[in-house]
Amino acid sequence: MATDPSHYEQTRRTTPTRLRDRASYERAAIHAVLDEAIHCHLGYVVDGAPVVVPTIHARHGDVLYVHASSGARVARLAAAADEGVPVSVAVTLVDALVLARSQFHHSMNYRSVTVHGRARLVTDAAERATALAAVVDHVAPGRSAESRPGDRQELAATAVLRLPLEQAVLKQRTGMPKDDEPDLALPHWAGLLPVRTTFGAPEPAPELADPAPPAHLTGYRRP
């Protein structure tokens, strides 16, 4: 298949078994969802069984950095495997509850990206420092410039996984419920209930001499 730089290549692993019209491989759209999501869920395999844990991430071009601690199981698995450890990383943004006349057509409007691949430990000190600053800036843009970077001991206690964005798929649903024609006459309300992630006013730590929050936190919003 010829490489189209605006899209990730569709592979067997990134092809849904159903609802394929909800899938997209568009690079910019996948990046936007990865960038908007505050956190992700990381899946890996231990003794043949799956483990899913929440963690934080940052996208840097076509690389996804995933935060761990150096004591975490997945970090130890990655450290022990030169070729990397198979992982699956999912982020999901819920936009609305979809309430149909039929229970069958109940759904959610959402945007979800799953990335598959082999994650390697970032061992280069400079890349690890860059990746950790990216993770901090992912959570709060501009924050890495207004906080103290990790020292040698802190960087040693932190693990960063490097997952190339090669096998990635966006799944999404938008719009109103899609009830079957005969159900439209049923006496049930149908429509959407919008869901949003919102951010409150910054709450300063009690020891601060000046509690006024910095510009990168007032009016905080996701990219």
Place this chain on the structure above:
Amino acid sequence: MATDPSHYEQTRRTTPTRLRDRASYERAAIHAVLDEAIHCHLGYVVDGAPVVVPTIHARHGDVLYVHASSGARVARLAAAADEGVPVSVAVTLVDALVLARSQFHHSMNYRSVTVHGRARLVTDAAERATALAAVVDHVAPGRSAESRPGDRQELAATAVLRLPLEQAVLKQRTGMPKDDEPDLALPHWAGLLPVRTTFGAPEPAPELADPAPPAHLTGYRRP
């Protein structure tokens, strides 16, 4: 170990490798997080590699029902395995961004439950109907009574996984950033940025004769 009905048994799989003081096995606290979360992330293993996908769930006592379609890979894996398919289900509620003076102590306040175990397909028709109504009511309490239940064909197209709540762990962080003493004098702001999931006004489907939303959607909030 004697069984304490107020707690799930701690097992090797549910024991974190780090930050064990953030882990809890308290049944009521685990139930509350599973009930509040709108959606979950389901992990399973295909050809030795993990797959993580978002889906919806409902807790019914000490059983977690997880929604799938009968064509989904995990449903086919479960159908092919009498003893069930190994899964990991995680739900995560983010409560605040934790902004410390040091990048190392940046964190999130969150409540996250991970459930491990073997999921079986619900094959009994009555249990499947009950489980699907529970999933609908999980998303919008009271909704199953105000929508059309699935007919035979719809129920056949839907798969429900049954995962016993036996190995479950809650991990959580609360409170202000925990900077090291020497960092408290740094000129960086520190504190929390609260994160909330909020719900907008119901948006009626265009075909409705009466667009006024029902009581179970006005003033909607999670349990």
